[in-house]
Amino acid sequence: MKTYLPPKFVVERDEERCIKCKVCTNQCTFDVQYYDADDDCVRSRSENCVGCHRCVTFCPTRAITVRKNPLQFRDNYNWSPEVIEDILKQAETGGVLLTGMGNDKDYPIYWDHLLLNASQVTNPSIDPLREPMELITYLGRKPDAVDIDPQLGRVRTPMAPQVRLDVPVMFSAMSYGAVSLHVQESLARAATEMGTLWNTGEGGLHPSLYKYGRNTIVQVASGRFGVEASYLHAGRVVEIKIGQGAKPGIGGHLPGEKVSAEVSMTRMIPKGTDALSPAPQHDIYSIEDLSQLIWALKEATNYTKPVSVKIAAVHNSAAIASGMVRAGADIIALDGVRGATGAAPKVIRDNVGIPIELALASVDSRLRQEGIRNRASIVIAGGIRNAGDVTKAIALGADAVYIGTAALVSLGCRVCQQCHTGKCAWGICTSDLALTKRINPDIGARRAANLLRGWSLEIKDILGGLGVNAIESLRGNRLHLRGVGLTDTELEILGVSMAGS
Amino acid sequence: MKDIKLVNNPYGDSKVIDACSIFGAMDTSGKRFSGVGVIKAIANMHLRGNGLGGGLAVYGLYPEYPEHYAFHIMYLSDQGKCETEAFLKDKFDVAFDETVPTRPIPAIVNPPLVRRYFLKVGKHNPEGQSEDDYVVERVMDINTKLCDSFVFSSGKNMGVFKGVGYPEEIGEYFRLEEYEGYLWTAHGRFPTNTPGWWGGAHPFSILDWTVVHNGEISSYGINKRYLEQFGYHCTMQTDTEVIAYAVDLLVRRHHLPIDVVADILAPPFWSEIQRLPAERQILLRTLRQVYGSLLLNGPFTVIIAHQGEMIGLTDRIRLRPLTVGTKDNMLYLSSEESAIRLICPDLDRAWIPVGGEPVVGNLAHPLMSQKVGAAGRTG
Numbered sequence: 001m002k003t004y005l006p007p008k009f010v011v012e013r014d015e016e017r018c019i020k021c022k023v024c025t026n027q028c029t030f031d032v033q034y035y036d037a038d039d040d041c042v043r044s045r046s047e048n049c050v051g052c053h054r055c056v057t058f059c060p061t062r063a064i065t066v067r068k069n070p071l072q073f074r075d076n077y078n079w080s081p082e083v084i085e086d087i088l089k090q091a092e093t094g095g096v097l098l099t100g101m102g103n104d105k106d107y108p109i110y111w112d113h114l115l116l117n118a119s120q121v122t123n124p125s126i127d128p129l130r131e132p133m134e135l136i137t138y139l140g141r142k143p144d145a146v147d148i149d150p151q152l153g154r155v156r157t158p159m160a161p162q163v164r165l166d167v168p169v170m171f172s173a174m175s176y177g178a179v180s181l182h183v184q185e186s187l188a189r190a191a192t193e194m195g196t197l198w199n200t201g202e203g204g205l206h207p208s209l210y211k212y213g214r215n216t217i218v219q220v221a222s223g224r225f226g227v228e229a230s231y232l233h234a235g236r237v238v239e240i241k242i243g244q245g246a247k248p249g250i251g252g253h254l255p256g257e258k259v260s261a262e263v264s265m266t267r268m269i270p271k272g273t274d275a276l277s278p279a280p281q282h283d284i285y286s287i288e289d290l291s292q293l294i295w296a297l298k299e300a301t302n303y304t305k306p307v308s309v310k311i312a313a314v315h316n317s318a319a320i321a322s323g324m325v326r327a328g329a330d331i332i333a334l335d336g337v338r339g340a341t342g343a344a345p346k347v348i349r350d351n352v353g354i355p356i357e358l359a360l361a362s363v364d365s366r367l368r369q370e371g372i373r374n375r376a377s378i379v380i381a382g383g384i385r386n387a388g389d390v391t392k393a394i395a396l397g398a399d400a401v402y403i404g405t406a407a408l409v410s411l412g413c414r415v416c417q418q419c420h421t422g423k424c425a426w427g428i429c430t431s432d433l434a435l436t437k438r439i440n441p442d443i444g445a446r447r448a449a450n451l452l453r454g455w456s457l458e459i460k461d462i463l464g465g466l467g468v469n470a471i472e473s474l475r476g477n478r479l480h481l482r483g484v485g486l487t488d489t490e491l492e493i494l495g496v497s498m499a500g501s
Numbered sequence: 502m503k504d505i506k507l508v509n510n511p512y513g514d515s516k517v518i519d520a521c522s523i524f525g526a527m528d529t530s531g532k533r534f535s536g537v538g539v540i541k542a543i544a545n546m547h548l549r550g551n552g553l554g555g556g557l558a559v560y561g562l563y564p565e566y567p568e569h570y571a572f573h574i575m576y577l578s579d580q581g582k583c584e585t586e587a588f589l590k591d592k593f594d595v596a597f598d599e600t601v602p603t604r605p606i607p608a609i610v611n612p613p614l615v616r617r618y619f620l621k622v623g624k625h626n627p628e629g630q631s632e633d634d635y636v637v638e639r640v641m642d643i644n645t646k647l648c649d650s651f652v653f654s655s656g657k658n659m660g661v662f663k664g665v666g667y668p669e670e671i672g673e674y675f676r677l678e679e680y681e682g683y684l685w686t687a688h689g690r691f692p693t694n695t696p697g698w699w700g701g702a703h704p705f706s707i708l709d710w711t712v713v714h715n716g717e718i719s720s721y722g723i724n725k726r727y728l729e730q731f732g733y734h735c736t737m738q739t740d741t742e743v744i745a746y747a748v749d750l751l752v753r754r755h756h757l758p759i760d761v762v763a764d765i766l767a768p769p770f771w772s773e774i775q776r777l778p779a780e781r782q783i784l785l786r787t788l789r790q791v792y793g794s795l796l797l798n799g800p801f802t803v804i805i806a807h808q809g810e811m812i813g814l815t816d817r818i819r820l821r822p823l824t825v826g827t828k829d830n831m832l833y834l835s836s837e838e839s840a841i842r843l844i845c846p847d848l849d850r851a852w853i854p855v856g857g858e859p860v861v862g863n864l865a866h867p868l869m870s871q872k873v874g875a876a877g878r879t880g
Contacts, residue, residue: 123820143791153780154780467717473798
């Protein structure tokens, strides 16, 4: 069937600059750039271009330009080009539209409506270049009070396991199979270097990564891929994955073509078979079932590791989170509507869930109202872009944040949303061995660690400006936030005042 | 119902901001002395205040009623007085009450009536509730529900005198040279965002805890939210109130010793903690993990006092001044050394404590009995 889809991009080549070296033809995985031997020139099939910039970045003479296709539709607020193109795609395939990365719609980004405070006159700002500035965060359940032996000065209160983060930013769950082993190794090494954690996702832990176990969160998801005793013992934190921000209520499907020998070994499923993650965990149909799994995992790990429970941010997150804490979760991980994915139905990604800012604010407030905020740490995920977002999240009440997309961007990702195709030209979201070589873990680890280093310096700058020298003085301190362009209801849910008030 | 916020914080700022002079003097042998010297010392730091608030707290004030809760209550109207006195009669056994004697002076304009009451809880508190908790709740009732009344202090054998004016003027007005106590703290205030209000002056007090405070707590937002989980409502919206409640929670309800409280309010840096012996590391790490939300961050010096004890503490990088002086059994804490030297020129020792290190004077451990003769942290 002839496709009626118009090209998204126009690829142009400056013939005076092009030296016909064919780097672009080798780098492009979407069959755009090709060498025409008859005419001895390099040409482009613009209609295939996804805007990943791989060719642009690697062209040695900077001969290539990628522009938006200036094709004009008749203006129509309702029938936008995206809507029309989606219908065309479905008319041609008759299936569910798949996509990758996070929700790209113009729902409010509340981070951009929140502004931070700074010290002037009545209290001094603190210069992080000259004074200590502390970002150390401990994740895990805390008791209500500390009991001290008055004679010996020793702590008598038993403490649940605590995990130290030197920077309150962790790498989000991205499974082996969804991303390549080189990506996981890059993140594992960066997390180890920076004193934070990376997350295996639901695809098990490859034997070559066991050595980074001290900095690893091992995930237990509905498919239970790769879950066994040694896997649970290898990690620092065990995370039960209930849901994901990009596809709340939806399971996962890693097609058999991606289940290579190595993936098969790590996931503990036969080579070439589809890896299907059911939508719910089939042993969790209710909160008491969750409690059983939490305690089973604590028992299995001899009460040495905090158990995290990750949910997608949905309408009644606050009540759910409260139940999770009472069920024994030591960490509540919330993934907002902008949380990304390797593959999800577009209709789910674009329409289900709530913004993480609102979910975080309501969960933190609810746990405080119930006096149980100390019993669990809150970690949030879903669209965190920079140190400003991280700092605002902590001021709203998060203990730490997960970053997924930002981490992949540090490795080269351009958010072209082709993760589900398996053709990632940057070698990130693919299991094609020729492509995965494009990520060199030595360089990848350095780039991801650099990102965290840069952000931690920026967070310290903000803290110093606020006049505090420890992250716990900002955590949940919503007086240091002000809202702009928000309604009274939004301000009330966020628990912040309008700027100027 | 009266809204304290409207009086203390008329513009609804997220907190009241002020700067100050503070002074404390304690005879650790328990000998009582008059307020003359303390007032002279705080007057020497006149320029640190702006006349919009001054006050003093005195311990060992009422030896004739040592076991009665001594309430100092300010009234802005006769109706307030009637309502509150009826409330007190209903909720307590009143042993004695009188108007606090004053001396009219030109500097004190339009003063409210201040009366004192010596109260016993008797059989009024419900079973299972401690007398202290009962008193705290009744103080909250008076401050938030009854009109035109405000409790300055509510502890045993102690009292707070405060108002709008420089502290030396407040001292003169309340004739404090006529009183004796073994522990005095004093405060001169420089508020930036609130007009003078008698209740808003320091010392701030709950039960026999008093706090005088110089600084701004930048962590106020989270300190307040943390305390709310334990039923404390910061109606005054001052940093100082947060400190008083934090100390009440940690000492009275969580039974933590005062040096541990100092380690919570102004903890050592992680980099310092990891150089300490293992046992101490565990303690300090646990405290920061559990009580991180009570870390008082931002510039502050406080003098916290209660029956038999005075504690001076600065924030951990000492962004506000504190000087300590000792002479025989006397312990002095002051924003400026000159104020101490003015009333005690021949100090045995004077020093500036390290940020976050508490200086504690305690009747149980008089200075003269200690080998080093210093009041700093031991061990």
